[in-house]
Amino acid sequence: MTHYILGIDGGGTSCRAAVATPDGMVLGRGKSGAANILTDPNNAIISITEAAKAAYRDAGLDEAGVNSASAFLGLAGTNVGDLTRYVHDRLPFRHTDIDSDGLVALQGAIGDEDGAVAILGTGSIFMGRKDGTVRYIGGWGFTVGDLGGGARLGHALLQEALLAHDGVHPRSTVTDAVLDEFKGDPRSIVEFARLSKPGDFGRFAPLIFDHARRGDRQALAIVEAAAASVNEALDAIMKLAGAPRLCLLGGLAPLYPEWLSHGHRAILMEAEADALTGAVALAAKGYRERTGAAA
Amino acid sequence: MTHYILGIDGGGTSCRAAVATPDGMVLGRGKSGAANILTDPNNAIISITEAAKAAYRDAGLDEAGVNSASAFLGLAGTNVGDLTRYVHDRLPFRHTDIDSDGLVALQGAIGDEDGAVAILGTGSIFMGRKDGTVRYIGGWGFTVGDLGGGARLGHALLQEALLAHDGVHPRSTVTDAVLDEFKGDPRSIVEFARLSKPGDFGRFAPLIFDHARRGDRQALAIVEAAAASVNEALDAIMKLAGAPRLCLLGGLAPLYPEWLSHGHRAILMEAEADALTGAVALAAKGYRERTGAAA
Numbered sequence: 001m002t003h004y005i006l007g008i009d010g011g012g013t014s015c016r017a018a019v020a021t022p023d024g025m026v027l028g029r030g031k032s033g034a035a036n037i038l039t040d041p042n043n044a045i046i047s048i049t050e051a052a053k054a055a056y057r058d059a060g061l062d063e064a065g066v067n068s069a070s071a072f073l074g075l076a077g078t079n080v081g082d083l084t085r086y087v088h089d090r091l092p093f094r095h096t097d098i099d100s101d102g103l104v105a106l107q108g109a110i111g112d113e114d115g116a117v118a119i120l121g122t123g124s125i126f127m128g129r130k131d132g133t134v135r136y137i138g139g140w141g142f143t144v145g146d147l148g149g150g151a152r153l154g155h156a157l158l159q160e161a162l163l164a165h166d167g168v169h170p171r172s173t174v175t176d177a178v179l180d181e182f183k184g185d186p187r188s189i190v191e192f193a194r195l196s197k198p199g200d201f202g203r204f205a206p207l208i209f210d211h212a213r214r215g216d217r218q219a220l221a222i223v224e225a226a227a228a229s230v231n232e233a234l235d236a237i238m239k240l241a242g243a244p245r246l247c248l249l250g251g252l253a254p255l256y257p258e259w260l261s262h263g264h265r266a267i268l269m270e271a272e273a274d275a276l277t278g279a280v281a282l283a284a285k286g287y288r289e290r291t292g293a294a295a
Numbered sequence: 296m297t298h299y300i301l302g303i304d305g306g307g308t309s310c311r312a313a314v315a316t317p318d319g320m321v322l323g324r325g326k327s328g329a330a331n332i333l334t335d336p337n338n339a340i341i342s343i344t345e346a347a348k349a350a351y352r353d354a355g356l357d358e359a360g361v362n363s364a365s366a367f368l369g370l371a372g373t374n375v376g377d378l379t380r381y382v383h384d385r386l387p388f389r390h391t392d393i394d395s396d397g398l399v400a401l402q403g404a405i406g407d408e409d410g411a412v413a414i415l416g417t418g419s420i421f422m423g424r425k426d427g428t429v430r431y432i433g434g435w436g437f438t439v440g441d442l443g444g445g446a447r448l449g450h451a452l453l454q455e456a457l458l459a460h461d462g463v464h465p466r467s468t469v470t471d472a473v474l475d476e477f478k479g480d481p482r483s484i485v486e487f488a489r490l491s492k493p494g495d496f497g498r499f500a501p502l503i504f505d506h507a508r509r510g511d512r513q514a515l516a517i518v519e520a521a522a523a524s525v526n527e528a529l530d531a532i533m534k535l536a537g538a539p540r541l542c543l544l545g546g547l548a549p550l551y552p553e554w555l556s557h558g559h560r561a562i563l564m565e566a567e568a569d570a571l572t573g574a575v576a577l578a579a580k581g582y583r584e585r586t587g588a589a590a
Contacts, residue, residue: 079482137461140481144454144488159439166432168524168531186435187374193439229463236463 004061005287006052006071006093007279009104010035010044012122012199016276017051019059019069022291024284028061029276030054037087038077045090048073052093070095070290072283074104074275079139097286101275102127103134105249108278109271114242118234121250122202124148126233130242137237142198147229150205150252151198156222157208158189158201164218172218174211178204209255227259234264247271299356300582301347301366301388302574304399305330305339307417307494311571312346314354314364317586319579323356324571325349332382333372340385343368347388365390365585367578369399369570374434392581396570397422398429400544403573404566409537413529416545417497419443421528425537432532437493442524445500445547446493451517452503453484453496459513467513469506473499504550522554529559542566 004027008017015035020026032050034043052071053063071093078084078100088096106117106127116128123146125139142151157178164175165186171179182188192200211219234246244267248256257265299322303312310330315321327345329338347366348358366388373379373395383391401412401422411423418441420434437446452473459470460481466474477483487495506514529541539562543551552560 137463140457140485141489144450144485145457147454155439159442162435162440163527166528166531167534168432168527190435190439194436232458232463233461236461239462 003287004056004065004069005280005283006055006066006069007104007276007281007283008035008048008051008071008073008075009101009275009279010037010048010051010073010075011101012036012039012076015044015047015051017048017055018276018280019052019055019061020280020284022070022284022287024280026280028055028057028059030056030058036076037083041083041087044075044077045087048075048087049092067092068094070283070287072097072099072104072279072286074099074101074279074282076101079136095286095290097282099282100136100139102136102139104278104282105275106134106278107281108273108275109247109249110245110269111272111281113245115245115247115269116234116237116241117247117249118148118230118237118253119250120148120150120230120248120252120256122146122149122151122198124152124230124233124250126237128237128239128241130240135237135240137233137240142201146198148226148233148252148256149198150202152201153208153222153226154201154204155193156225157204157219158193160218160222162186162189169218172211172216173214174208174216174219177207177211205252206255209252213258223259227256230256230259231261231264234260238264245269249275298582299351299360299364300575300578301350301361301364302399302571302576302578303330303343303346303366303368303370304396304570304574305332305343305346305368305370306396307331307334307371310339310342310346312343312350313571313575314347314350314356315575315579317365317579317582319575321575323350323352323354325351325353331371332378336378336382339370339372340382343370343382344387362387363389365578365582367392367394367399367574367581369394369396369574369577371396374431390581390585392577394577395431395434397431397434399573399577400570401429401573402576403568403570404542404544405540405564406567406576408540410540410542410564411529411532411536412542412544413443413525413532413548414545415443415445415525415543415547415551417441417444417446417493419447419525419528419545421532423532423534423536425535430532430535432528432535437496441493443521443528443547443551444493445497447496448503448517448521449496449499450488451520452499452514453488455513455517457481457484465512467506467511468509469503469511469514472502472506500547501550504547508553518554522551525551525554526556526559529555533559540564544570
């Protein structure tokens with residue numbers, strides 16, 4: 001019987017899967033809904049299984065074959081809480097390895113090399129690999145972490161808009177834009193913030209970078225503070241990385257480089273491949289190690 | 296029939312009432328539970344009514360008499376949302392005036408004079424009175440405001456502890472104390488933060504001031520940032536105040552003065568009286584104006 005492997009990249013908005021031969025040649029891909037195991041573990045299980053079956057169908061294989069697959073899953077929400085085991089035991093695959101969505105992104109970005117990766121999206125997390133061991137910095141989420149992520153940038157802008165409204169800080173084009181959006185009523189900003197999830201705050205991030213580039217003082221202050229926190233985290237992660245290679249990933253990756261210190265900019269590189277490719281590579285590696293050990 | 300007035304000070308943890316003669320002589324006092332109309336308006340109505348009846352009993356009056364009282368209420372949660380009317384229409388008093396808990400605190404602290412008041416507790420709000428008109432700065436709550444309040448200080452400490460754990464910032468005595476409290480597990484800090492209300496974060500504030508006074512670098516950074524935000528807000532509120540008088544109120548009032556700018560420290564004064572006294576004074580003033588107008 002032919003063995004197949006599955007690479008799965010499960011994030012807060014969607015889950016992607018690829019079925020491949022044991023040596024990593026991708027035969028088909030599938031996609032489904034959110035797979036954050038901390039937010040909703042049961043839904044993550046459904047999304048993961050759906051994406052895997054869709055990949056099998058895309059490859060022209062019987063979707064029932066997922067039961068005999070060796071899968072490597074990179075999932076959001078694995079660093080906090082204890083739900084990994086719960087999800088692991090309820091998935092249909094013959095063999096299941098679960099790690100963070102960050103790890104598969106790192107594998108895709110820098111392959112088997114040493115180096116570092118920063119994921120700068122709604123949140124922020126930093127990973128460094130040295131002699132095969134991966135270390136993490138950040139990624140603690142919006143409430144008390146992720147200082148470089150878009151959610152914290154958006155949050156800082158709303159706060160700045162309230163300070164501008166109160167006359168505590170000067171008004172500027174970007175704070176006026178926010179106050180206009182909320183019809184000049186600070187209570188609407190407070191109410192929005194009370195009901196918002198990190199992604200809702202994060203949608204202001206591109207606006208802030210845009211205004212900062214055009215010299216808006218308040219936007220500059222927000223971006224410079226966020227960039228300072230990213231620079232600090234990069235300083236720390238590069239000490240844990242075995243080689244001076246740095247890859248920025250996530251929605252804010254194209255916006256950050258000009259705000260980073262020269263030392264970090266000098267070692268920036270493009271990602272070799274995406275997180276799904278990284279998941280397939282780790283699935284292939286796991287399969288190889290297990291079958292090699294059994295041989 | 297004898298008329299009585301009621302002054303009521305309703306906050307997030309308790310509600311206090313005082314019944315008085317129309318000229319403001321207090322006859323009895325009562326206390327009950329929380330009266331934040333934003334958090335729980337129906338419970339606030341119950342607490343307010345209970346405190347009023349308790350004050351009547353304390354004065355040796357029939358508690359049914361609250362129905363004919365003229366009441367002035369300073370309540371938490373009036374600056375955001377639209378629940379003031381809802382609460383107003385469901386209270387048993389003959390006449391009901393509702394304003395913020397801040398206003399009655401200001402009235403208690405500086406009487407009928409012009410000047411400014413800063414309430415520095417779990418949150419932070421600034422009020423200035425000039426020619427009888429009161430203006431507000433801050434008080435927007437923990438999520439996107441209250442930068443000088445204890446909740447934001449505690450929040451900053453938890454964030455600092457995670458940065459210290461990750462090696463992004465140096466460790467210090469105060470971050471070690473937090474990490475010890477959470478058994479060195481950053482995930483416990485994240486989980487605590489996820490479940491915490493502002494008051495839960497705020498309980499770390501005295502610890503931070505204590506360590507800052509002893510020179511702890513990370514505590515100093517947190518206190519100095521908070522004090523900078525308070526100084527900025529005080530700069531703004533003093534421009535709106537008709538006289539150079541400043542009174543600090545709230546749980547952090549004794550801790551802040553040494554961190555404030557010389558200009559603000561020079562005009563600090565002790566509060567003349569508490570918020571309940573302020574509520575009684577405003578109830579007496581309202582009664583006087585209405586009966587004077589009717590005469």
